[in-house]
Amino acid sequence: MKTKWISVVLVVALTIGLWGVAGCKRHEKKKETQNPVSEENAGGVLLAKAGKPGEKGKQVTGDFTAAMAGGKMAKELLQTGLPGNRVYSPITLSMMMAMLTDASSGQARQEILKLMGWKSLEDVKKQVRSVYAAANRKTENGETRMANAIWLRDDESYHEEKIAELADDFFADSFSGKMGSAEYDKFHQTWLNEQTKDLLSDEVKKMNFIETQKIALSCAGYFRQQWPEKMDLIKKNFFWGRTGATMVDMLEKEDTMPLYRGENYKAVGLPFHNGFVFWLFLPDSEYSVEDVLVDNRYLSIMKGEIEPEDTDAKMVVRFPKFDITTSLDAAKGIANQSYLQIFDDRGAFRELTDGMMYVSSIQHATRILVDEYGATAASFAEAELDGAYMPEDTEYFICNRPFFYAIADENGMVYYEGIMQQGEKITDTEVKIRQPIVKVNGQIYVKTDEVAKVTCGTADGRIRWSGEPGKMPINDDSSNFGEGYRYQYADEYHLSVEIDGIWYAFERVSDISTLYYKTNEDEK
Template identity: 25%
Template sequence: MALRAVPFFPCNFAAGRRVYNSNGKLWNEGWGAERMIHKKTRIALLSTALLLTLAACAEPDAGMDLQQRRQAAEAVDPRIVQAQNEFGMKLHRQLTEAEKAKGNQAANVVLSPYSVSTALAIAYNGAGGNTAGEMAETLGWTSIGKDEANAGNRALQSLLERSGDSTELRVANSLWYRKGLALHKPFLDTVKADYRAELHSTDLSGKETPDAINRWVSKQTKGKIDKMVNGPLGQNIVAVILNAIYFNGTWTDPFPKSSTQEEPFTLADGTEAKVPMMRQTGSYAYAENEAWQAIRLPYGDGRMAMLVVLPKERSSLDELHERLWTDSSEWRKPFEHATVDIRLPRFKTEGAWRLNEPLAGLGMRDAFDPSRADFSALADIRPLYINEVAHKVYIDVNEEGTEAAAATSVGIATSGPPERPLEMTVNRPFFFAIEDTQTKAWLFVGSIGNPAES
């Protein structure tokens, strides 16, 4: 018997697309749950996923006007947001360095710190002893008790889902567990109350269960993910933890499609790729110094925005990464407004990551070790450990916006808007973050080495 959360992918593996993990090994070709299981060991697999697509905004949970939401944002524990952002940058570093070690200098590295930390938070509530301590350290919660962390996550999720009429952000969690399994009541109560997770007690080894899970995923992502599980889950699977994030945002000022033209994008190795370059001029939150330019492109009424950070030509994305990984707070500060002629590539990109090694590299080791893992707060089963943390991201940015189903301490000198617009042409590798402008939470982050590579 074991705890397992199934990988949640925003695509149909039956289509045969190959996805590689952070070690460069083929992940999904012929993927089936049985292939992930070592028959003689207790297995725990935790999964988190995020789908970003371009689709029409629908049924947003506006809930409160901009001022009301600003007041509510002030009540969100800033330690939770800071911990999530810092965790995201640490994980981004692990993934970026893993790609470079494989020779992928132009790799696009995208992830959702919010999605990963939310899924791990659910598992954290089932952890005890040193396992819990390592998870807290990795998530940045050492000075935050479990109750405070859960309350903070609950408040943040509730606020994010009220993102305005022109944006939609939905978070869904569910826990599927073997019928008859005695999960501890405090764990179940927390999962229901603080993460609003649906609970499903079912025959996990039954033939109908994969279809039921896939139907749940399809519903939460509005059909953008229609298959997550291929085949039976196996006799020794006792629980499945799922997390899904759906984001749909329309630019406050859409880019005119008539202004989009094919232009060169210079890759890290000096070669060029042709990309569709969107363009418009407007008043934006903008900052720059001797090493970089940064701009915030708002969605809807401005509750959400895309932050784009572009290294100056005499600098590089590697140098920008070092600044971001050391201290990203500079890019979460307010920027002055300026008139900017912005050129931004239209791009699609995705990422499929096996996060076991990156998380272990951040200090979360015991959770993956059958002989050391302690998930005694979840159930009285030994051994019980996390077999895999899987994360999938798909992002599509175009003239209309970003629609989805899955920023150094150098002072900024900004003057008033000049007579001629400032120019920011994103024609070389850059960093972006989709952020909640009121809490400063970076929900999705990424580095784009080649926009032409989808």
Template identity: 30%
Template sequence: MKKFVAAAIVLAVMLSFAACREKGVIPAGKTVTPGTLSQYDPKKCRASYADRLVAQAVYPVSPQYPDGTVTDKEAEEWVKFRKNRMDAASAIDSSALGSFVKKTVREYLTSDDGGNRVYSPVSLEIALSMLAEITDGQTRAQILSLLGADSIENARRQAVSIWDGTYRDDGIGTTVLADSLWLNDGLMYKKPVLDILADSYRASSFSGKPGSTEYDSALRGWLTEQTRGMLDTSGVKLDPRTVIALAQTVYYKVSWENIFRETDTGKRDFEGTKGRVSVDFMNREIENGSVYFGDGWQATRLDTSDGGAMWLILPDKGRSTADVIASDGMFDLISGNKNGIENRRAKVRLSVPKFDVSSQTDLIQGLINLGVTDAFGSSADFSPLTDVPNVFVSEAKQAARVVIDEKGCTGAAYTLIVATYKECPGEKETIDFILDRQFVFIVTSDNGIPLFVGAVNDLTA
């Protein structure tokens, strides 16, 4: 199960690299440069949101891997932490997660424009589970159906198991998840559901005036800190009518189990959807490797320092990444079900391009296609969260980026779901109603029966 979850986090890598012609492009034509991996300032990020913080989530302490420099006690703590992670991963409903991954990957990673796509199923899964917590009725039922959960308790249990089963920062691998709530300081909320989000999802809470420069800056600072500067957050802004914004992030960094030698990297042509281009390819021989053959594709894996892997799936010539996504074989492979998939043990001469791919995805239409409809319209039910009327999801998006080089793989994603109200409470239209001329009145009883009806035509007497 651990390998399946790790694969779900970076699943988009193996699907998008076959279309990788150039470095990934953020919408509006902004190319993300490798320098953003190290140029962010965590202190400035924290300073941007410190005044807006209501409750800070407490994250688990990840003991460092016992590499010979730690004490026996510290080594025991790492073993215990690892066991807890494995126990949590084993509690994941793999069937429900597998179905969710398959449906959403097919929805968000196939397109006609031939561009790169990166998507984190885990980030969306947890964000949708939080959304289910603050909704009810058909709105919640539709979300639960997509998640494959028959109750909000099971959806919560699944999200917690994914969170606890993947979270680590122990020196040999980093998979850090974070959740947060962004509230409107002019509105009232129901405490029980906020407590659930804080306790079960480890969600930090913030409060401020949505749409203000300070609050927008705080949200961008939090997202930037959690994704360690990998993603462009400059376009993140909240509508002044925001009731709540749910933010979920994933940051992932591992080394290859056996790194590539930079001296073996060389130029090679890559044939992408937009033509041929010469790029840097990393090269290595794997003496005892495996290549898997499915219907129209072949695959191998790059083992990582934390015991996980990056699967690399190559469509046969004449086939596309969309063809691979449409088949079940790829999903069976990463879930461990290799029935019908040929495995050849061989010396593998691997040549893989270095890449830096990123994308930003509007999630709304995809969720509607997958059956989550009520959350985006007048039928939305946010009664567990607030009594504010006419609340609906106005924005749902995910940004993600994955970079690989000779040393390893780094990835980050954030999912942002924003609920707003259609009419601004406390800012109603003002109408002067002055009875300074003839008028009619009707007096009714408490059950609507007209007791008196009159016409006031003259007040001179």
């Protein structure tokens, strides 16, 4: 059977701006130690390219994201008291707070350390190295990545040694340009879109620098993982949300798995490939999502610190298929948790410049898509229960009412958290492609499950461009799953492509219409 490919895609982009007052010093012209940007990205100069982490260092733990993923912060950022579906990224916000910790000094730095539960700046830097390595991994079944950047103005002087240190410790690209110019804005937006693979393009359009802005720090992440097996998709089920009942499509998984119990909720974890887990927290019928976030017990469940109520429960798990995008100013939620000088003290960032600066906002945008091919979801149809036989030893975990969800890695570090409080019928009729495909010399080849027989060690070419997952590649030497892969002709109808050190057989497709499907086509 050929491998099915469409999976979950989760993306987050965040940018914070540091603002100043009049009286800036002129920026001394720097030597060009790196290649400038290409003409297509004119408007800014790349001063230094991000480095790569060496050894991972100590094992990363969920402690890095604990403050941003904890119940108090989640309530603020998800606005659980209001109807609506929202999502945010604790790991992206935690990385941003780590950068601000290093950029600040004195009392301002100590306040951030206390809020985040971090011991010291040295400890933060060690954690960042491990987190960055853990968050940048790619396999045949999925990909996660994180990128940071520092945006400077070209008419300001900075403490260049500190800027270089910040870029090095956080594996950040550093750029310089004219703040408030259309060219620098376009350059900035292009970087964000490249890091998030255009999944937040509508939100990125709003990310413009103001003429008086001094510095911006950016962190962007991309996440895509597959389920080990395709989930069942059950159409037209009721979801009883805070604003009424809605017909939605459900995902379903029937299996034996651990079942966890909180004070007023139950929880299950659905595994992805590569160690990631999609967690579902379903409040008991008389309780709400806010009751899950009363304490941080749910974080302990994701970190493996709490034993399950039943280690081998026979489960039927169902929850809606969804696509949620959220934009917010995270600074407001963070400020409501603790007073931080960085939001109103213009002298908090003297490590970076002699000028006066403060954090005016932390713009945060996140999108999460969950379907039957990837993420943490289970298709379910409420209609299946009507008059059906229900075995007494089977636990039904039916998310047909508001619930809380999270994605964490094997160490409990939280990448995404969200709530679903009302049903949203997905009307997406976009035609997509399930399988990994490549386009070479005008022909389309689809991946099979067979390992190719490579005749020689010399490649005939390389996949140089990557299109959007689910789309047909446009250019020759391109694919819908990534770039950089070597290929070799096997015969007239077969191509061998090297993926993660293994050569896979790709078969030429004569009728490309067989590759497409409609994501929400009604069942006949």
